[in-house]
Amino acid sequence: MKFLVINGVNLNLTGKREKGVYGTNSLEEINAYIKAYCEVGEDQVDFYQSNLEGEICNKLHEAFLKGGYDGILLNAGAFTHYSYAIRDAIAAIDIPVVEVHMSNVHAREEFRRMSVISEVCKGTVCGFGAGSYIAGIVGLCETLQKSE
Ligand code: DQA
Numbered sequence: 001m002k003f004l005v006i007n008g009v010n011l012n013l014t015g016k017r018e019k020g021v022y023g024t025n026s027l028e029e030i031n032a033y034i035k036a037y038c039e040v041g042e043d044q045v046d047f048y049q050s051n052l053e054g055e056i057c058n059k060l061h062e063a064f065l066k067g068g069y070d071g072i073l074l075n076a077g078a079f080t081h082y083s084y085a086i087r088d089a090i091a092a093i094d095i096p097v098v099e100v101h102m103s104n105v106h107a108r109e110e111f112r113r114m115s116v117i118s119e120v121c122k123g124t125v126c127g128f129g130a131g132s133y134i135a136g137i138v139g140l141c142e143t144l145q146k147s148e
Helices: 027-040 053-066 077-081 083-094 131-146
Strands: 002-007 043-049 071-075 097-101 123-126
Touching: 002 027, 002 053, 027 043, 027 131, 053 071, 053 083, 071 083, 071 131, 097 131, 123 131
Parallel strands: 002 043, 002 071, 071 097, 097 123
Antiparallel strands: none
């Protein structure tokens, strides 16, 4: 299977920002960990990060229009909590999207408990650091195998 991991706003600073919340590993290191996990299962994975809302919408459109991906893991960062544009882009595409958060968004500030994208995602994983992405892949594989 082939997956696309999209990270949104501020995730490029992972490992440098709020280390107590997001840990000390950089996004590159987290991506390498995800890639190594995928390779064990002979799955392929591509990575994309942007701080721009419209660029994330463009990437979702591109994945849909060009094809080739079985599933998408999306950590939209703070866009999760207010971006109707990203929500509509997820709803527009015919690829299962898993909402991912490294931190437990339900154990933090009130505004983080609200996700405008959950409703259009296949599922949500939060609170396991880099492991949230791996759990998302496990969930996607379950879903995809059932729909085969
Ligand atoms: C995050 C949680 C969001 O609330 C926050 O804005 C982020 C990262 C996470 O991975 O825990 O930037 O998506």
